[in-house]
Amino acid sequence: MPKVAESTVxxxxxxxxxxxxxxEQGTATVxxxxxxxxxxxxxxxxxxxxxxxxxxxxxxxxxxxxxxxSRLRQILGLGGRYSVALIGAGxxxxxxFEHHGFRDRGFDIVAIFDRDPAKIGSVWSGIAxxxxxxxxxxxxxxxxxxxxxxxxxxAAQEIADRLVRLGIKAILNFAPVQLNVPHEIAVRTVNLVLxxxxxxxxxxxx
Amino acid sequence: MPKVAESTVxxxxxxxxxxxxxxEQGTATVxxxxxxxxxxxxxxxxxxxxxxxxxxxxxxxxxxxxxxxSRLRQILGLGGRYSVALIGAGxxxxxxFEHHGFRDRGFDIVAIFDRDPAKIGSVWSGIAxxxxxxxxxxxxxxxxxxxxxxxxxxAAQEIADRLVRLGIKAILNFAPVQLNVPHEIAVRTVNLVLxxxxxxxxxxxx
Numbered sequence: 001m002p003k004v005a006e007s008t009v010x011x012x013x014x015x016x017x018x019x020x021x022x023x024e025q026g027t028a029t030v031x032x033x034x035x036x037x038x039x040x041x042x043x044x045x046x047x048x049x050x051x052x053x054x055x056x057x058x059x060x061x062x063x064x065x066x067x068x069x070s071r072l073r074q075i076l077g078l079g080g081r082y083s084v085a086l087i088g089a090g091x092x093x094x095x096x097f098e099h100h101g102f103r104d105r106g107f108d109i110v111a112i113f114d115r116d117p118a119k120i121g122s123v124w125s126g127i128a129x130x131x132x133x134x135x136x137x138x139x140x141x142x143x144x145x146x147x148x149x150x151x152x153x154x155a156a157q158e159i160a161d162r163l164v165r166l167g168i169k170a171i172l173n174f175a176p177v178q179l180n181v182p183h184e185i186a187v188r189t190v191n192l193v194l195x196x197x198x199x200x201x202x203x204x205x206x
Numbered sequence: 207m208p209k210v211a212e213s214t215v216x217x218x219x220x221x222x223x224x225x226x227x228x229x230e231q232g233t234a235t236v237x238x239x240x241x242x243x244x245x246x247x248x249x250x251x252x253x254x255x256x257x258x259x260x261x262x263x264x265x266x267x268x269x270x271x272x273x274x275x276s277r278l279r280q281i282l283g284l285g286g287r288y289s290v291a292l293i294g295a296g297x298x299x300x301x302x303f304e305h306h307g308f309r310d311r312g313f314d315i316v317a318i319f320d321r322d323p324a325k326i327g328s329v330w331s332g333i334a335x336x337x338x339x340x341x342x343x344x345x346x347x348x349x350x351x352x353x354x355x356x357x358x359x360x361a362a363q364e365i366a367d368r369l370v371r372l373g374i375k376a377i378l379n380f381a382p383v384q385l386n387v388p389h390e391i392a393v394r395t396v397n398l399v400l401x402x403x404x405x406x407x408x409x410x411x412x
Contacts, residue, residue, distance in 0.1 A: 006404060009403070009404050009407045010400055010404065012407075013397075013399075013400045013403045013404070014384060014400070017382075037386075038384060039384065040384050075407070075410075075411075076403050076406055076407050076410070077406040077407055077409055077410025077411070078403065078406060082402075082406060082409075084402075091300065091301035091304050091305075092298075092301045092305070094297065094301070095297035095298045095300070095301040096398065098297050099297075099298070099398060101382060101398065101399040102398070102399065102402060104399075105399050105402065105403065106406075107399075107402050107406075145409060146402070146405055146409075169408075169409055169412070170405040170406075170408060170409050171405075172398075172401055172402060172405060176223075176307060178220060178244060178245065178246050180243075184412070186404075186405050186408030186409065188401045188404050188405060190396060190398070190401060191219075192302065192305060192307065192308070192378075192396070193219075193307040193308065193311050193313075194216055194219045194220070195378055195394045195396060196288075196290075196308060196311065196313050196352070196378060196394075197215070197219045197282050197284065197311065198212060198215050198216065198219070198392075198394050199352055199376035199377075199378060199392050199394060200282055200283040200284055200288060200312075200313075200376075201215045201218075201281070201282050201283055202375075202376060202392030203283055203288075203351060203352075203375055203376050203392065204281075204282070204283025205281075205283070206375070206390070
């Protein structure tokens with residue numbers, strides 16, 4: 001599989017959303033222009049993004065919706081299920097846990113950790129919140145594919161180090177720090193303040 | 207001001223975080239290598255990012271921490287305060303409202319909207335939740351700089367259209383759709399499912 005940019009992967013996800021809406025409506029084919037409008041991009045970009053992964057579509061006929069959706073799910077590694085550990089059971093952690101979109105797309109939160117004694121032992125939809133000190137014991141007994149890190153900044157790197165030692169290969173990081181992990185570990189960082197600062201920049205430099 | 211990529215703006219925010227930590231520690235100068243490690247990048251990239259905005263630092267001496275931090279705050283449009291409307295008072299909206307990082311960086315949520323009668327009229331830290339039907343009345347009386355959109359997918363575009371008509375120039379979008387707005391409106395979309403799909407892609411294509 002070729003090494004493709006994160007922005008390409010993001011657009012593939014958006015194209016897949018659109019194709020799935022088309023599938024629900026019973027639409028059989030879609031043009032690269034229609035996919036482009038969904039991804040906020042151009043039809044040339046759509047053709048380039050898809051060309052990384054082989055030949056799709058016929059000139060003048062567009063793409064077969066069901067076939068392309070199926071191929072994109074395969075490329076994105078969807079279709080199966082991933083088990084996920086949530087580390088940090090505060091407000092944002094709670095909101096993520098209750099986010100139906102995760103389960104709908106195949107991501108199951110199966111373990112929850114916190115360091116707050118008031119939270120440890122409480123049960124969320126059948127999952128007991130574990131002490132983060134028990135991370136190794138719990139995740140060795142029941143390994144997960146992905147960790148979602150929603151800790152304060154000062155705790156994040158130490159926990160990331162422990163997750164890497166546990167063999168976890170993918171981290172979704174909400175802590176406001178840049179994690180330092182081996183390059184083979186996939187990390188996506190969502191930093192809400194940085195997003196607002198990008199808007200501040202845009203407002204200032206119009 | 208030059209047109210710079212979103213990824214550059216993001217790194218500037220990260221450099222600023224690091225410089226502020228150095229300021230707190232009383233460190234006077236910092237090398238491009240040290241800034242690079244914080245931004246997850248190279249020293250050549252740091253020098254290139256900063257070169258967009260003029261000449262900083264002296265060869266062999268590094269950057270003056272206080273001077274560069276001040277300049278980055280200016281470039282990013284920070285230092286003043288922005289008023290923010292939160293549209294959608296569900297779980298994620300609540301978590302965002304209680305996120306101290308926003309206020310700390312100058313972003314004040316001053317209006318909250320929802321369409322749920324059970325939420326309308328409830329008071330959050332002194333701010334009454336308004337009916338989203340009242341968006342025009344409330345935001346005309348008390349204009350805001352930025353809107354944070356945390357609505358279901360099916361409501362997001364209609365509300366974005368109304369925000370644009372109200373003259374709002376910047377939207378932080380958590381709804382799982384690509385908003386269609388005029389190009390002069392700054393939009394940042396945080397799509398949590400897409401972030402997990404990027405990890406799924408990485409796990410599948412290692």
